[in-house]
Amino acid sequence: MKQRAEPDAGVLYVVGTPIGHLGDLSPRARALLIAVDTIACEDTRHSGQLLSALGSQARRCSFHQHNTHTRIPQLLEELRDGRSVAVISDAGLPGISDPGEELVRAAREANHGVICIPGPCAATTALVSSGLPSGRFCFEGFLPSKGRERKERLESLAVEQRTTVLYEAPHRLLKLLEELAEHCGGERPLQVGRELTKRHEEQVGPSVKAALEHFAQHAPQGEFTLVLGGATAREVPQYSDERCLEELRELIKRGLKASEAARELAPASGRSRRELYALLHEAEKQAD
Known part of the structure; x- marks a missing residue:
């Protein structure tokens, strides 16, 4: 089947990049990142290593949560001028727990074309390797760091019957596991994916209690994606x-x-x- 020529003028490309293993960069993503006019990077130094290895000569600019207010208008202007723009994150698919979401929305509102170049995503990678039900699932990403909103999210997780995917930083992992044990119970199914696709990839489970015991003895290191099994119907009593x-x-x-x-x-x-x-x-x- 004949494919469309890429990149196209005035189009925003949302490009998935490896979450660990460089071999996961698709040929289509590789070709696009070489040919596109401008690449908006979460961290130009981090992404610069990948782009230099590809031989990409595209203009690079930083695009992260602290500069979206000024950067989005600049990128929209480039699209209006007929330049092709790609957005990438440090790892994975931009737009998921990532400011790429705001850029895509702004591009759509300005009637620019938006095309996703699919690639790795920690959430789906952890989900399909967890062994937990994936027919219905929801994504929570990072929970609010503290306060009432965090408590409400945890209470919702306690009765959520779908599988849930969460992200967490290593220095907060034990706190999250303790809270899950308190709200969901230690026997709730859980798989904790660590350093997905990387050399020291690890899956820890099969329950909240088991994961808590493991990481209490082994200091959390790396990046974590948690897949929490849903509550069973009997765990969700309905008040009269x-x-x-x-x-x-x-x-x-x-x-x-x-x-x-x-x-x-x-x-x-x-x-x-x-x-x-x-x-x-x-x-x-x-x-x-």
């Missing part, structure tokens, strides 16, 4: 209408708004936030 109303009213007494109370109670109750809010609204109507 009466209990839900009682707890919702108690939360409102403590100063929460109705919508906030519904969101707070949803994970533990086995009911959706929308369902709880409607239940409370209907009860108030009947009381009137």
Whole structure:
């Protein structure tokens, strides 16, 4: 089958690069990175090693979470001028837990073409090698570092019945495993992928408890992708209408708004936030 010529003028290319093993760079990605006009890199020094090895002479510019405000307009101007632009991250597919998402959205809004050159992704690599169900799964990436939002995410994970993929840094891994043990239970299925596709690749599991014991004895090093098995139906008891109303009213007494109370109670109750809010609204109507 005849393929389209690449790169095309005024098109943004989202290019997947290796997450560890350089042999995972596709021939199509290699050719594109050599021929494109401009490459936006998360770290020009890090990506520069790969690009120099390829012999790419493209203009390089930094593009990361701290300079998106100024860099995106510049890159859009290049696209308007008919230049081809590629965006790459330090490893993997840009746009997943990555500022490439903002650039793609801005390019779409400005009616520029966007084409993805598929490549490695830590989330899917860990998922398919975990042995956990992949028919339905969700991606959480990095959890909020602290506070109420982190607590709410952990409570949601406790009752989430789909397989969930998370990222974590080595210095925070033990804390996350301890929190998963507290909220999800030590026997919840879990596979922790370390240094995926690299020389010291490792898979640690098969449960939260086993992973916690392992990394308590072996200091976490490298990059981690966690695949958490879903909660079983029996682990998600559903509160009765009466209990839900009682707890919702108690939360409102403590100063929460109705919508906030519904969101707070949803994970533990086995009911959706929308369902709880409607239940409370209907009860108030009947009381009137």
